[in-house]
Every structure is written in structure tokens, then in C-alpha cells.
Amino acid sequence: MDLLKTLPRSFYDRSTLDVARDLIGKRLCCHLHDNFLSARIVETEAYIGREDEACHAATGRTNRNQVMFGPPGYTYVYFIYGMYHCLNVVTEREGFPAAVLIRAAEPREGFGLTNEAGMISRALSGPGKLCREFGLTLEHNGLSLTGSKLFVADANEIPRAVSRSARVGLSKGNDKQWRFFDADSQTVSKGPSYERDLPK
DNA sequence: TGAATGATGCGCT
């Protein structure tokens, strides 16, 4: 059994880009429901402050985004497109709104590891699918990541290389290379070819 | 292999 060492709040109290990069390879763990679930994070995106046009906090503090303005190491979960939820982890000092979106992971415990064809499961490949499979909804917004219900652990699965690209699905902020992913992962939401779509 | 599209509901102007 892997040694799971929960990341301390200080891990999140850093530059959001550093946190986003360093989360690649870490283990997302969930004790919220009947079964223990865990998965290896392979793709993240950073959303940083009022100056980032794509950040939900760009237009100021609202009821929805207020947790981003709070202390680091808490969840920010939001509802999107009428049917999906997305999981973020809040970063940086209290008062500075920033977070990292968890976009994809590779199943480890409590999930099927492969599909019918024997390939590594892509059931967690995408932020909406990941939340659905972990059973995360708005009721899990603002949850501390240093507790025992939902946390990120260092499972000593260091990626060989972390690539970066523009963020996915935005109409603004496409100039920033704030998406990070495990260069060797088969379960990222979009392939490395996404890099070729970058504006120069 | 990629582009277009519909589903579906909330937050914010």
C-alpha cells in the first residue's frame, strides 16, 4: 500500500503556478462517500487574481467566488453548463483570489483502472467527469483540504516531465500558458496536440 | 480526426 502523506496548508499558500505544476502526480483522495476513492492528478489549470480575465474573480467578489478570496487549502466547487461541477483548490494568501482547477486524473483506488478494452480508464479525464465520478457537488464547496474527507497526498509518483499549454475552453485569457499536464499521461483531457493550437 | 451542436440551469449584468 502506498504511503499517503497529506499535503499541508502551506503547500497551497504559494504561487498558484507553482501549486498547479506541483499538483501533477499528487494523489486526490476522497472519504466523503461509502468508498475510499483516490486518483493520480495528471492535469491542472491556474486561475490567478483580478487581472486574469478568465478567473471567476476577475469582476470582483461575489457569493459564488468568495471562497477564492479566503485562505488557501480549501475547495472551490462551482456548477457549470447546467449539468457539471468543477473542482478547484484555493491558493495564495487570504484576500488574493486564486485557485487551481483539477482537470484530469488517473484512477488509483475505488475506481475501475481500465476500460473494457484494457486501456487505462479515462473516466476522470475532464473536470466535469472527475467531479461526477468523485461525487463532488456544490455541497463540497469551501471544504478544507487538510481534513480527512477530501485531501491531496504525496504518493511519491513523480512525473517524468510536466508540459504546459494554454488553458482549455476559454473565450478570454488564452494568451496565458497556465495549463499543466503530465507529458506521459494517457488520461489528460486533451492530447499534447493542444499545444499546437496556441496563439503565438 | 476534427468541427459543429444540443443538453441544461445558474450567476451576473
Add this chain to the structure above:
DNA sequence: GCGCATCATTCAT
């Protein structure tokens, strides 16, 4: 009312 940090399906190339 419009747009959205998505996804599965359908259709074109």
C-alpha cells in the same frame, strides 16, 4: 437574457 473553466454525439473531411 446571455454566457459559461463541459461533454457526448453527430456529421464532414
